[in-house]
Amino acid sequence: MSYRYGPWHDGPDPLAPPVDLRAALEALGRDVMEGASPRAALQELLRRGAGDQAGLDDLTRRLWERRSRIQRRHRLDGTLTEVKRLLEQALAAERTELFPDPADDARFREAQLDALPSGTAAAVRELANYDWRSPAAREAYEQIREKLGKDLVESRFQGMKQALREMQPQDTERIREMMADLNALLLAHLRGEDTDERFDQFMRDHGEFFPENPRTVQELVDALAARAAAAQRMMNSMSAQQRQELGELMAGAFGDPRFADQVATLDANLRALRPDEDWTSSARFRGQDPLGLGEGAQAMADLAELDALAEQLGQSYPGARLEDIDLEALNRQLGDEAGVDARRLSELERELRRQGLLDRAPDGSLTLSPKAMRRLGEAALAEVVGSARASRGERDTANAGASGELTGSTRAWTFGATEPWDVARTVRNAVLRTLSVGEGSVRLDVTDVEVSETEQRARAAVALCVDTSWSMVQDGRWVPMKRTALALHHLVSTRFRADELQLITFGRHAATVDIAELTALEGTWEQGTNLHHALLLAGRHLRRNPDAHPVVLIVTDGEPTAHLDPDGEAVFHYPTTEDTLRRTLAEVDSLARLGASVTVFMLGEDPKLAAFVDLLAKRGGGRVVAPDLDGLGSAVVSDYLRTRRR
Structure with missing residues (x-):
């Protein structure tokens, strides 16, 4: 083969590094989990940049610095x-x-x-x-x-x-x-x-x-x-x-x-x-360098161009898009590097949409797509597994279950995988790839290989109950709680697909939510920790899956201060009352009769909370884990895996 090299004149930079969507998606997910809308999170990502990528705010700062230099250095x-x-x-x-x-x-x-x-x-x-x-x-x-x-x-x-x-x-x-x-x-x-x-x-x-x-x-x-x-x-x-x-x-x-x-x-x-x-x-103008008529007119033209660029970078007008930025003007004012930064931001936004990581709802608002949720869950689980390895000496296992029985599902081969090949799907992948590139003969490539997944035949019905009272937001526990739910959801949906996971939030009331709703959930000023209602919904989920091993995981930072009356009304009182404690423990007893394993993840060091969760663990035959915020995810996932192995 021979190659010819020549000067590069225009178009995308062939030596530019690819757009880093992982860092961008992680930043998007973090902002969404903190309560921002996907549209606002995308705007914030573009303003702030991702990783080493400069954002719109940095470009705008450089514009204002240049504007200030022109006025400080010259007179007319x-x-x-x-x-x-x-x-x-x-x-x-x-x-x-x-x-x-x-x-x-x-x-x-x-x-x-x-x-x-x-x-x-x-x-x-x-x-x-x-x-x-x-x-x-x-x-x-x-x-x-x-x-x-x-x-x-x-x-x-x-x-x-x-x-x-x-x-x-x-x-x-x-x-x-x-x-x-x-x-x-x-x-x-x-x-x-x-x-x-x-x-x-x-x-x-x-x-x-x-x-x-x-x-x-x-x-x-x-x-x-x-x-x-x-x-x-x-x-x-x-x-x-x-x-x-x-x-x-x-x-x-x-x-x-x-x-x-x-x-x-x-x-x-x-x-x-x-x-x-x-x-x-x-x-x-307040400088010492005198400008003639032509130079002064150019300085005023530069100031006007800088103002127009600042408006374009601000993206605050209706219908604003990154394609509106005048890259030639940006190059003139800040140099070619600034133009490259703006072009890469535009590519980042375009790639997020092209790869289906952002969906547009019927009302026109942006939402994180299922694909984006899977990516976020994958990242959260990887972080949790890494934390668990570092702290407990455990390692990720290539098998989805303990007994190694085939599930009928397959996944792409990764380095170190020991499961048997799925020959039919591997050959099919090779044929499709060969046809797509127009090659004459079929050749196997490592990217074609799929392996058969195995798992333990026993199913688990898991209820993850997470506290969404205002104290979780106030004390910085909101995002770690969501990342924990993301990691557990991704683990169950990819490795233990036969398990049934139910996510339950509880503040003044409790509610069942899917992972997208929980990720986008905003913190609201609402008093009340209604664990009683959450346990009622957990028990309903366990009864719908009588053939599965029942597992209840509770993440909370406060003792229960609300319960549900028979008429469906939530009764709140602080400090907690004997009636609230009695009703909550009654539901714990009900779960124990179903054979459920109840684990409480206690956040904070409130003595009243510690006394309550100790009592709850004794009544439910479970245990109490008091992780720090960084270790919450690994603690929840590790307990889930420990329960399944047991």
Whole structure:
């Protein structure tokens, strides 16, 4: 095989690492379990980023830092400062030339120079017809006119900066003709005339002044209006005195008042064509680096672009999407790395949707898909198993059960698996893979192999009762409780499929929920720990599965403070009453008669809770486990496995 290598010009970066959906999904799941909606969790993920991936907040921070740097470092009087310097240079050279001359004409000229107005603009205007004796003075004065002309043109035409640097004196008339033709074109467009042919002719005649290469009149107007509005905002940001002086100076641009008239006409046409541009705002500059008219207009354009990017990154407007971000503008302002970060965030969002990890409900809201729930459960179980190995020396087993009997189910082979191959499914996988890639002969690949699952024939009916009272949220036990339920649910649904798991939540009331409901459950301010109701529902679940070994697991951080009356009303009282304790223990006795193994996972160190759970364990023939929050999941899963083995 031979390979050819060439430069990479555009498209996805072939060397970019793949999008890390695991970290993203884990972050999504964590926020959802803490009570955020999937949509809000996705927005938070994009703002915060995932793993080493920078988020929208980081990009926005860098935008504001750049904006602040522009305003802190610069001031807008660069043109005025330079004109004043050139004027002083011209006057000094002229006085040096006149001083040795004893003639009356020399004294008269000195008197003229001494009588010049104090203002820079007025002095420049007064000297328009002065016959300079010094060649150096005449050159400095001509530089003023050239400087004013170039700055005036550059402030309105962003792409002409390089052309103006190389401009010759004879080019001045060509620029004036271009501006006259441009104003005629814009005026015709403003009147609603068909200007397509006129635009094409204009670009043929003057296209070298527009390296942006606009393709239509609309594109031309958009580019010119944005630049003209930036120049106007720069003028708005100056003091009244600076604006007045600059306006007077511009009348002498290139020594031809027609330039200033053409620019004024251009601004009026563009303002009429694009009234929605920002022509009125201003910004405060407080630095020491002076900017000329062209540089100042570019600074104002940069500020406007930074503001627009900040709005795009904020994603706070209706219908906002990451595809709205102007990557070219982001590259200009923050560099190519920022564009890569924004593109990867967009890919992350797109991949989450493409791989089916987010579903859209009938009401338009986002939900975590069953596939996402499986991924979250898988991650939670892996974390629990890792914790159990580290703390107890136990190891994960390749067999789903103890006796190794075939269940009829299969799974993909993983390194270290010792179960027998399912030959039929392995060959089928190889055939399908070969056909999909168009190969001629069937070859087995390690990815084709499936092994037969085994499990113990005995079934278990498991009721996991989790406390959802406000104290679980308040004391930081909410997410560990949900991750524990996720891990146990994933273990049962993938390794012990014959078992029946029922998830039961209990606060003021108890309720049976599926894993998606529990994951998205929000903490609410509701007093009451109604373990009595939860045990009633657990007993109902065990009675529906009389042929299964009954297992009840309880996660709680408080003694029961509520019970269910025969009429279905929840009765709450704190501190707990004898009636609540009596009814709760009666349900424990009922579960014991069913042969249930009751294990209580006690969170916290409340002495009253400890006394109650000890009593409950003695009455139910179970035991009490007091794990820390990090060990809750491994404790629950380990107890479930211990009960099954027993």
